[in-house]
Amino acid sequence: QKEVEQNSGPLSVPEGAIASLNCTYSDRGSQSFFWYRQYSGKSPELIMFIYSNGDKEDGRFTAQLNKASQYVSLLIRDSQPSDSATYLCAVNVGSSASKIIFGSGTRLSIRP
Amino acid sequence: DTAVSQTPKYLVTQMGNDKSIKCEQNLGHDTMYWYKQDSKKFLKIMFSYNNKELIINETVPNRFSPKSPDKAHLNLHINSLELGDSAVYFCASSRRTGTENTEAFFGQGTRLTVV
Numbered sequence: 001q002k003e004v005e006q007n008s009g010p011l012s013v014p015e016g017a018i019a020s021l022n023c024t025y026s027d028r029g030s031q032s033f034f035w036y037r038q039y040s041g042k043s044p045e046l047i048m049f050i051y052s053n054g055d056k057e058d059g060r061f062t063a064q065l066n067k068a069s070q071y072v073s074l075l076i077r078d079s080q081p082s083d084s085a086t087y088l089c090a091v092n093v094g095s096s097a098s099k100i101i102f103g104s105g106t107r108l109s110i111r112p
Numbered sequence: 113d114t115a116v117s118q119t120p121k122y123l124v125t126q127m128g129n130d131k132s133i134k135c136e137q138n139l140g141h142d143t144m145y146w147y148k149q150d151s152k153k154f155l156k157i158m159f160s161y162n163n164k165e166l167i168i169n170e171t172v173p174n175r176f177s178p179k180s181p182d183k184a185h186l187n188l189h190i191n192s193l194e195l196g197d198s199a200v201y202f203c204a205s206s207r208r209t210g211t212e213n214t215e216a217f218f219g220q221g222t223r224l225t226v227v
Binding site: 031032034038042043044045046049086088090092098099100101102104105 | 145147152153154155156157160167168202204206212213214215216217218219220221
């Protein structure tokens with residue numbers, strides 16, 4: 001089992017709709033979770049981080065964490081064409097030698 | 113003022129050559145990483161350093177040798193380059209709080225092409 005799993009997509013969402021991106025992880029001890037956005041040819045940029053169970057909102061973005069189910073998601077409201085990118089879920093795994101592990105990413109396409 | 117900067121941005125070289133990529137961060141972070149992103153866009157961790165000490169080595173071939181002269185710099189030297197080494201290499205850094213690392217900030221990447 002991969003440490004961090006995402007559907008590769010592509011996920012196609014009409015402009016103005018809600019895009020929902022999902023991620024599961026295998027390390028039950030993980031405490032820190034991150035969502036990154038990567039445009040083609042660019043480096044990953046942090047969108048949100050979440051440490052506690054529940055929802056965390058920042059503008060049009062909402063991260064949701066359920067540690068019991070080992071599941072983290074990202075909702076993008078009022079999707080814009082500029083949201084079209086690959087979204088990477090990342091998890092801090094390990095204990096004393098913790099490392100940030102990435103999922104394979106979900107390609108999101110917002111159609112006008 | 114770039115937070116994590118790596119050079120060069122592009123590197124084209126022949127098989128068998130030796131090359132280096134440099135990385136510097138001015139964020140005051142304790143932890144630095146090298147990641148490799150292949151053609152399928154999978155971002156795989158290679159090495160992690162904390163305060164100049166190697167913490168993580170993810171079964172990377174011995175041809176890859178990281179060096180951290182101080183906690184703001186992490187360089188990657190690659191010997192005897194192979195075609196399969198072609199990828200984008202990202203340097204990143206994060207702050208360490210206790211046993212956890214905060215979010216990682218990435219450099220702009222180095223696109224390595226081995227011909």
